[in-house]
Amino acid sequence: MSIGGMRMVWQMIAVNLLALVLSTAYADESTGSGRFPIVDAHGHIGASFNMTKILEDMDKNGVSKQIVMARAYPGGDSDLPGDDQLALKLAETYPGRFYPLVGMQLPMLTGAHKWNTPDTDVESLIRLTERKLASGKFFGIGEFIVRHWAYLPVWAHSPGEHAEQDNPIYSELMRRFSVLAAEYDVPMVLHMEGYPTLVEDFSKLLEENPGTRYVWAHNCGRSKAAVVRTMLSRHQNLFCDLGGMTSEVIGYGTGWPRKEEFTTLIEQSGVLFPEMKSLYEEFPDRFMVGIDVAHAPAWRIYDGRVRRTREVLEQLSPETRAKMAERNAIRIYKLSR
Numbered sequence: 332m333s334i335g336g337m338r339m340v341w342q343m344i345a346v347n348l349l350a351l352v353l354s355t356a357y358a359d360e361s362t363g364s365g366r367f368p369i370v371d372a373h374g375h376i377g378a379s380f381n382m383t384k385i386l387e388d389m390d391k392n393g394v395s396k397q398i399v400m401a402r403a404y405p406g407g408d409s410d411l412p413g414d415d416q417l418a419l420k421l422a423e424t425y426p427g428r429f430y431p432l433v434g435m436q437l438p439m440l441t442g443a444h445k446w447n448t449p450d451t452d453v454e455s456l457i458r459l460t461e462r463k464l465a466s467g468k469f470f471g472i473g474e475f476i477v478r479h480w481a482y483l484p485v486w487a488h489s490p491g492e493h494a495e496q497d498n499p500i501y502s503e504l505m506r507r508f509s510v511l512a513a514e515y516d517v518p519m520v521l522h523m524e525g526y527p528t529l530v531e532d533f534s535k536l537l538e539e540n541p542g543t544r545y546v547w548a549h550n551c552g553r554s555k556a557a558v559v560r561t562m563l564s565r566h567q568n569l570f571c572d573l574g575g576m577t578s579e580v581i582g583y584g585t586g587w588p589r590k591e592e593f594t595t596l597i598e599q600s601g602v603l604f605p606e607m608k609s610l611y612e613e614f615p616d617r618f619m620v621g622i623d624v625a626h627a628p629a630w631r632i633y634d635g636r637v638r639r640t641r642e643v644l645e646q647l648s649p650e651t652r653a654k655m656a657e658r659n660a661i662r663i664y665k666l667s668r
């Protein structure tokens with residue numbers, strides 16, 4: 332081989348090596364902008380949301396997929412309610428990006444009596460949910476609003492009759508949906524601030540339905556690390572999402588709209604509390620991140636929340652980070668089915 336030929340071979344090797352290095356870098360941190368991909372496991376939709384903007388902001392922030400739950404509660408002129416059709420439309424318009432759940436933020440579920448003794452409306456809701464699940468187009472049921480603290484959005488005149496919710500977790504409604512969720516092999520998402528009596532009642536539901544996967548939103552009801560640890564150790568069918576827990580301004584992660592003695596946050600100024608960091612490392616398969624913008628006028632906080640979520644994830648081991656950022660949501664919601 333001539334010297335010129337040798338040089339060409341070396342040049343080719345160098346080019347190939349460079350290509351290999353680049354492709355490895357992108358395989359690791361894909362999504363184009365050098366960041367690890369995120370699945371947003373806690374998203375909402377209403378009629379005032381701008382679908383194109385949602386997608387643009389997901390792309391901009393390296394969010395590959397979103398779990399989307401229709402919010403049917405009324406919200407005023409700038410924040411109209413949504414329904415499952417809207418969530419489906421989003422999923423069909425952008426395949427592989429949005430995964431709808433059968434929405435449960437429904438005015439008809441306000442009131443403990445509806446949960447303890449389902450009326451004809453609730454009975455038809457259960458039948459309708461079954462038909463939706465049978466279509467194969469939905470990936471879960473929720474978010475069920477069990478115990479929710481009222482807040483007054485700046486654009487609204489009053490918090491509304493569905494803002495403060497106090498419903499029983501160990502109830503006929505929850506038992507019926509638990510059976511349905513197990514039958515169709517989809518998770519149930521619930522919002523429940525961590526009152527000790529509710530945690531105890533939830534344990535009974537978890538025990539009686541070992542085949543149902545439950546996602547307890549907002550870092551398991553903003554419970555303290557010791558409570559979450561006990562619940563996760565006791566119940567293999569329990570998972571937590573971090574919906575809204577990494578907030579720069581307003582949101583569950585700031586202790587908004589209020590806190591009780593049993594409430595705790597996961598980070599301060601973007602730095603994870605040590606007890607939460609240990610919890611995530613101890614149970615790397617049980618947590619998912621979520622951005623949780625529930626109102627159209629609040630969409631502007633999306634960027635900041637994803638940024639803060641990344642900051643928090645970067646404090647974890649690479650393995651735990653990848654699971655919480657992406658892999659757990661894909662597995663728990665069976666997004667690749």
Ligand SMILES: [Zn+2]
Nearest residue numbers: 474522548574
């Ligand atoms: Zn919630």
